[in-house]
Amino acid sequence: MYIFIKLFIFLPFIGVSDGLTQKITVDxxxxxxxxxxxxxxxxxxxxxxxxxxxxxxxxTDNKGYFNISGEYIEYTKIEPYIEINYKCPESGEEAVEEKKFLYVPSNVFRYLGYTRNFKFKFDDIDLIRIKKRVVWYFF
Structure with a gap:
């Protein structure tokens, strides 16, 4: 009988145990x-x-623009970033492949009711001017 009581109490939580689907679009x-x-x-x-x-x-397209969407199932807010593999020659030097990580700021993820569809615009990113790992801030 004790087992049935436990099952009855925890059964409703089985459906929500997968977390929440959260979507992000970055461009x-x-x-x-x-x-x-x-x-x-x-x-x-x-x-x-x-x-x-x-x-x-x-x-990226022929003008350097990108638009990427993805989703992830998570209990807490997602922590997305973009990983960029590129070559960018500096002042006459031969281009070497580099990798940079640009993080979406956490204040983008403000929940409004059940909305879990977020957007963030990086604008123009001149890769020669940024460090290897960057967090974007906006107010």
């Missing part, structure tokens, strides 16, 4: 010394404690 434009970077691979990632997971990926 922007990649530049190298003010020149658009085309066909650059961009991954939309979710930061986790052990292993980060890819939510989606895409490439």
């Amino acid at each position: 922007g434009r990649l530049l190298c010394i003010k020149v658009p970077l085309e066909n650059v691979k961009i991954k939309l990632m979710e930061e986790n404690i052990l292993f980060d997971e890819m939510m989606s990926e895409g490439v």
